[in-house]
Amino acid sequence: MPRSVNHVASRARRKKVLNQTRGYFGCRRNVWTVAKNTWEKGLTYAYRDRKNKKRNFRALWIQRINAAARLEDLSYSKLMGLIHKAGIEINRKVLADLAVNNPAAFKAIVDKVKNA
Helix, strand or coil: CCCCCCHHHHHHHHHHHHHHCCCCCHHHCCCHHHHHHHHHHHHHHHHHHHHHHHHHHHHHHHHHHHHHHHHCCCCHHHHHHHHHHHCCCCCHHHHHHHHHHCHHHHHHHHHHHHHC
16 A cells, blocks of 8 residues: 655645744755754744743843932832832832833832831
8 A cells, every 4th residue: 555645734834834934044944954943943042032031121120210219319129128118019010110201200109108
């Protein structure tokens, strides 16, 4: 009995990967074995960097809060300690946004925390 090979499915699978490697340089875009390896490596980078993105944004928020807090004669750690002690539920993302876009509101939070 002759061997049956599903050429349609295998070609579609390769075509899908080659379409996803369209902007790559040289044979990374059109040679199947090289393109497949590059594509798989790209998926691992994408997975890793989705995690790193969260770390980087948190670090950015902390730097912004620290810079704004220093203008109010506080360090970041002292400000966050006072915020938690005062029972103010505000996350770093919102606090950093206030520090950059609405300094008056940030100053009001700092004043409230200092008085508490």
